Amino acid sequence: MTISEPSEIDAHLVARIRDGDSDAWQALIDRYEGRLLAYTNSRIRDRAASEDIVQEAFVGFLISLPNYDGSKRLESYLFSICAYKLTDHLRREGRRPALQLHRRASGDGTNIDFAGGERVASSIARSGERKQIEQSAIRDAIAEQIQRWKQGESWSKLKAIELLYVVGLSNKAVAEKTDLTEQQVANFKSDFQLRLRSIISRMNLDAEVFPELAE
Template sequence: MVDYQNQPPSDADAYLVDQIRKGDQEAWQSLIDRFEGRLLAFTDSRIRNRASSEDIVQEAFVGFLISLPNYDGNRRLESYLFSICAYKLTDHLRREGRRPSIQMHHRGSSGEGAAMEPAGSDRVASSIARSVERKAIEESAVRDAIGEQVDRWKSGEGWNKLKAIELLFVVGMPNKEVAEATGLSEQQIANYKSDFQIRLRSIINRMELDEGVFPELA
């Protein structure tokens, strides 16, 4: 049995898709095992209905098979699957005719909050799905960017930076405490933090994502 999970990261998706195109059942099962749980969690958190979530995820996998001839590998496999799942979620919400349970407001010309006219269910469903898809793509992009930067620092022996960044962003310690824990100055820690954020922004910009993703980086 081929261990698809242990293929080189840069080749794993392409290899898996190629095997699925060839009708490899092990590859298809590997795809399901790899993404089903995440897709279920993704839909569960939005509709709170396990049976419906399972149906949506199943439809997403079917949609992936149908669209496979058009998948050229330029998009990450994870993002591609999540976008299909988001569209299936749109269809589900449209069929349900679901609307937000909270009142929405916008700013009027006088600056006072004014109630919006209720939007049609199609518009609401599409907006929710776009928001959900955008979040999934953003999370994936940030994860990839962090991974790339961490690998770069490892290869360059930037262990002090890695330790500082972990304490800052994972543990949540303030600059002063990180400086004390690492024996570095607060200025060095501030520089590491700023450098890390700039590098992530640069890496994400290179991904050439749709302009609707990370509009704050435009």
């Protein structure tokens, strides 16, 4: 079967990501990272912060993946999450968000609904307290997964994740410092992200904590 339409490509990528395919996850990042960075950086003019926001948006997508049914275009969905993360960043910085959160033109001339219509007001109004709950949930999920790997003596995974997220090395650099291949490192990274998403999804948090999880 030939997959050529953007919607078909996206649906195929999402299906593979659901199956735990790390190559599909990287393909999704390659496909949308540049667009999200351009959007974010055009609003805050801070490349490092933009990269952090986009990374948070991709993590948010993974967390919300069980609730993504494909009824909304993937590009719109990713931009919605990125808009939430950007708004959070501006509020933490004490800056007034001057964002066009409702619609913008995509590359093919169609409109992208960033904020999901009626959810705009409640999403923008997320408080610092909600942010703390979100951070706590992510911290607890990481602690739970690390403990599982310790119990299973999965030391290679733990070392790779530490080098990736604590030290901040690339997949290639981690592979060079361990006995792992670059593909194994990528697989560990994808597995870790998917497991965090699964753990957080089971926490039954209020929709205002993780709007990305709301149906």
